[in-house]
Amino acid sequence: MANSVEIRESNPCDLPAIKSLYLYAFPDEELLPLVMDLLQDATVTTSFIGTVGSSIVGHGIFTSCTVAGMTSNVALLGPLAVTPTWQEQGIGSAIIRNGLQKLGIEGVSHVYVLGDPAYYNRFGFVPEANVAPPYPLPTQWRGAWQSMSLGNAEPLRQSELSVPQPWMRPALWAP
Numbered sequence: 001m002a003n004s005v006e007i008r009e010s011n012p013c014d015l016p017a018i019k020s021l022y023l024y025a026f027p028d029e030e031l032l033p034l035v036m037d038l039l040q041d042a043t044v045t046t047s048f049i050g051t052v053g054s055s056i057v058g059h060g061i062f063t064s065c066t067v068a069g070m071t072s073n074v075a076l077l078g079p080l081a082v083t084p085t086w087q088e089q090g091i092g093s094a095i096i097r098n099g100l101q102k103l104g105i106e107g108v109s110h111v112y113v114l115g116d117p118a119y120y121n122r123f124g125f126v127p128e129a130n131v132a133p134p135y136p137l138p139t140q141w142r143g144a145w146q147s148m149s150l151g152n153a154e155p156l157r158q159s160e161l162s163v164p165q166p167w168m169r170p171a172l173w174a175p
């Protein structure tokens with residue numbers, strides 16, 4: 001990763017710049033309402049940004065979730081976005097690794113993600129079969145539902161991930 005990039009947790013002052021990142025980099029995506037809703041409630045989200053000088057060039061959120069029957073805390077990773085001119089320079093990876101490290105220290109047992117396995121498997125994510133996402137996924141997306149254990153593991157049961165309200169939008173779970 002370029003030396004000029006700094007990874008840190010975001011704070012409320014970063015909201016306008018995070019909004020600009022999504023509007024500029026992903027104008028056709030419907031992620032911004034989700035991001036704004038998630039960031040309203042810092043008690044359920046851990047949000048990291050990548051900065052270059054005063055510009056935010058990357059952003060990722062980990063949302064606290066629950067799994068019925070599991071006592072440990074779990075988290076859902078997403079959205080994750082890096083502005084196009086700064087992609088493939090390690091910023092997305094650094095945001096994920098910083099987040100995983102923090103969640104591991106806090107005792108989170110598992111992190112779930114819906115995304116391209118070719119990207120997420122490098123962090124240790126593997127296909128998840130026991131804990132279902134909140135909405136059934138289309139067949140072509142099933143391999144994209146993944147999880148990783150942070151070493152605070154308890155046995156996984158057949159269950160379902162319960163997510164906070166901002167994630168309860170079927171469009172977020174379908175092409």
Ligand SMILES: CC(C)(COP(=O)(O)OP(=O)(O)OC[C@H]1O[C@@H](n2cnc3c(N)ncnc32)[C@H](O)[C@@H]1OP(=O)(O)O)[C@@H](O)C(=O)NCCC(=O)NCCS
Pocket residue numbers: 080081082083086087088089090091092093094114115116118119
């Ligand atoms: C996906 C994304 C967050 C990755 O962040 P990044 O900072 O560009 O990626 P990194 O520098 O950490 O990692 C680069 C590696 O990831 C791979 N990669 C990047 N985007 C990928 C994608 N969408 N699917 C699969 N692999 C991807 C690159 O080929 C590269 O692989 P290599 O290390 O084997 O050469 C960023 O490219 C992005 O915002 N893309 C558009 C939004 C998007 O697709 N989000 C969904 C994520 S699944």
